[in-house]
Amino acid sequence: MKWQKRTPEEIKSKIFEALSKNVNYSSEIILGVPASYLDEKVFPQNKTFLKDAAFLSALVQNPNHIGCHTLGESESFFHGTQEIERELIEICGVDILKGEKDELDGYVASGGTEANIQAIWIYRNYFQSVYSAKTSEIAIICSQDSHYSMDKAANILGLQLFKVTTDEQTKTLQKNDLCRILDDSEAQGIRYYIVVANMLTTVFGSVDNPTIYTDELTKRKANFKLHIDGAYGGFYYPFSNKHTNLNFSNPFVSSVTLDAHKMAQAPYGTGIFLIRKGFIHFATTKQASYVEGEDCTLSGSRSGANALAVWMILSTYGQNGWFEKIFILQKRTDYLCEKLEELELEFFRDPNSNIVAIRSSSMAHEIAEKYHLVPDNHHEANWYKIVVMEHVTLDKLEPFLADLKHHFSKPMIL
Numbered sequence: 491m492k493w494q495k496r497t498p499e500e501i502k503s504k505i506f507e508a509l510s511k512n513v514n515y516s517s518e519i520i521l522g523v524p525a526s527y528l529d530e531k532v533f534p535q536n537k538t539f540l541k542d543a544a545f546l547s548a549l550v551q552n553p554n555h556i557g558c559h560t561l562g563e564s565e566s567f568f569h570g571t572q573e574i575e576r577e578l579i580e581i582c583g584v585d586i587l588k589g590e591k592d593e594l595d596g597y598v599a600s601g602g603t604e605a606n607i608q609a610i611w612i613y614r615n616y617f618q619s620v621y622s623a624k625t626s627e628i629a630i631i632c633s634q635d636s637h638y639s640m641d642k643a644a645n646i647l648g649l650q651l652f653k654v655t656t657d658e659q660t661k662t663l664q665k666n667d668l669c670r671i672l673d674d675s676e677a678q679g680i681r682y683y684i685v686v687a688n689m690l691t692t693v694f695g696s697v698d699n700p701t702i703y704t705d706e707l708t709k710r711k712a713n714f715k716l717h718i719d720g721a722y723g724g725f726y727y728p729f730s731n732k733h734t735n736l737n738f739s740n741p742f743v744s745s746v747t748l749d750a751h752k753m754a755q756a757p758y759g760t761g762i763f764l765i766r767k768g769f770i771h772f773a774t775t776k777q778a779s780y781v782e783g784e785d786c787t788l789s790g791s792r793s794g795a796n797a798l799a800v801w802m803i804l805s806t807y808g809q810n811g812w813f814e815k816i817f818i819l820q821k822r823t824d825y826l827c828e829k830l831e832e833l834e835l836e837f838f839r840d841p842n843s844n845i846v847a848i849r850s851s852s853m854a855h856e857i858a859e860k861y862h863l864v865p866d867n868h869h870e871a872n873w874y875k876i877v878v879m880e881h882v883t884l885d886k887l888e889p890f891l892a893d894l895k896h897h898f899s900k901p902m903i904l
């Protein structure tokens with residue numbers, strides 16, 4: 491297992507060692523790249539505090555992780571820190587998502603949006619290249635509760651998008667609506683499907699059962715690829731539900747998005763894209779001839795410091811530490827839900843998620859504003875959500891619950 495708990499000293503020395511293997515713009519003669527350290531007038535490297543600050547040092551040295559580093563050949567200038575990114579991809583793909591070592595490719599994307607678009611881009615090109623599919627014959631299928639990055643992907647890539655309705659109470663995929671979509675789209679000439687299942691939806695924290703998609707599509711002998719959008723839940727759900735099949739142990743799953751800048755509290759710019767080997771080259775841009783190893787990512791240049799930050803976070807906890815972290819968040823969310831039930835308020839929560847969506851009829855607008863709950867729709871809210879993050883402690887939930895109790899026990903004015 492790659493995912494080890496490391497001491498702060500071990501983490502620091504591994505990061506500094508990696509940085510030392512990267513290009514040195516001061517001591518070497520580097521003439522050909524449009525890159526250097528951060529402007530030294532503004533961010534001088536000789537500050538003593540930087541000697542103990544591995545992440546800040548990485549920011550200042552500014553490695554560019556352009557391209558994908560799980561394929562073999564990459565930009566040699568930054569090979570020291572690319573090695574850490576490779577280790578991070580293995581931790582996420584193998585230790586968290588139950589893939590096989592050396593059987594996955596991946597990279598640290600700008601976020602969940604990019605990672606989702608990257609997956610859909612690859613599959614569109616795969617269908618076009620392997621089956622000579624016309625763009626008009628390829629469609630995306632996801633749920634009505636999916637993130638709007640699906641709409642962006644459909645728009646950018648020129649694909650049709652079909653959204654399966656979910657049950658109002660349980661938020662589960664409606665199989666009869668999926669069948670209706672498949673019947674209608676087949677009649678319209680769709681032959682290839684890019685299916686995206688959610689591992690925690692943005693508003694409800696609901697989880698799609700991928701078998702609903704794969705059983706029906708297999709029964710119809712449809713040609714499809716399955717991507718998991720775990721931007722919200724990727725660093726949470728695999729730990730709260732050990733029996734999930736939203737990972738690479740499920741042979742239908744080809745790729746997964748995780749976002750370290752959500753539940754893993756990493757810097758923004760740390761979406762993680764993972765895909766089984768044999769697919770990422772469908773997004774290779776051959777014209778990227780000046781990039782060593784070519785480029786099969788949507789990003790182009792991207793900060794290597796981001797990959798190091800996620801590796802540092804995961805290495806600080808180790809696998810057991812991460813289980814404990816999620817366990818505590820689960821217990822706090824259980825507590826919140828018990829109190830909401832006592833108040834007889836209406837809410838949705840998947841038992842393995844830390845998102846609680848409260849119906850607007852069970853919420854007072856002023857309380858939602860006071861505690862900065864996020865509505866599903868800023869114009870007309872139907873739901874307000876709470877995300878039980880590290881900073882959402884019982885001490886912070888108590889005054890909110892007391893206000894709710896006070897509000898809903900007010901005598902009715904007739």
Ligand SMILES: Cc1ncc(COP(=O)(O)O)c(C=O)c1O
Pocket residue numbers: 600601602603604606636637639688690691692719720721722749761
């Ligand atoms: C389920 C889901 N997918 C994708 C995204 C997009 O992530 P990002 O904002 O990092 O692009 C989000 C963001 O909230 C999300 O909740």
